Amino acid sequence: MTARLHDPLAQFNYLYKEPANLTTMGTKYTFKCNKCGYRATASGGMDSGMHAVTDTYICGSCREIVDVCTGEYGQEYTREEAQVRKSKSGTGLNFYVCPVCGSGKNLLKWSASDCPCPECGEKMEKDLDGGMIVMWD
Numbered sequence: 001m002t003a004r005l006h007d008p009l010a011q012f013n014y015l016y017k018e019p020a021n022l023t024t025m026g027t028k029y030t031f032k033c034n035k036c037g038y039r040a041t042a043s044g045g046m047d048s049g050m051h052a053v054t055d056t057y058i059c060g061s062c063r064e065i066v067d068v069c070t071g072e073y074g075q076e077y078t079r080e081e082a083q084v085r086k087s088k089s090g091t092g093l094n095f096y097v098c099p100v101c102g103s104g105k106n107l108l109k110w111s112a113s114d115c116p117c118p119e120c121g122e123k124m125e126k127d128l129d130g131g132m133i134v135m136w137d
């Protein structure tokens with residue numbers, strides 16, 4: 001790739017040719033629990049990068065809030081579909097698996113409106129000091 005950094009727009013156009021992909025930059029927030037001090041960085045809901053589609057889950061195995069890959073190329077799969085697609089996937093993504101501990105057995109969808117802390121159950125808050133992190137893919 002020869003896109004030049006001093007011309008960010010040209011690089012942008014090179015990377016995102018299709019209008020549908022303009023919204024594919026992943027956005028993450030820092031969430032904190034004021035009761036026990038637990039902090040997590042997560043999207044807080046369905047999100048998609050250039051390849052991976054993620055959704056925010058609580059992993060019951062390691063008790064972390066994690067962004068779990070649930071699809072690819074802007075399409076979210078059911079667990080059944082993911083099983084079939086996994087072997088054919090060109091992206092090498094692991095679907096419905098906790099990125100922290102690797103277990104897929106105890107994933108529970110995290111509610112971005114209730115924001116329950118996986119440690120103590122208290123409602124978590126978006127940590128505005130932690131800022132918004134735009135990254136990945």
Ligand SMILES: [Zn+2]
Pocket residue numbers: 033034035036037038117118119120121122
């Ligand atoms: Zn807590």
Ligand SMILES: [Zn+2]
Pocket residue numbers: 059060061062063064098099100101102103
């Ligand atoms: Zn886990």
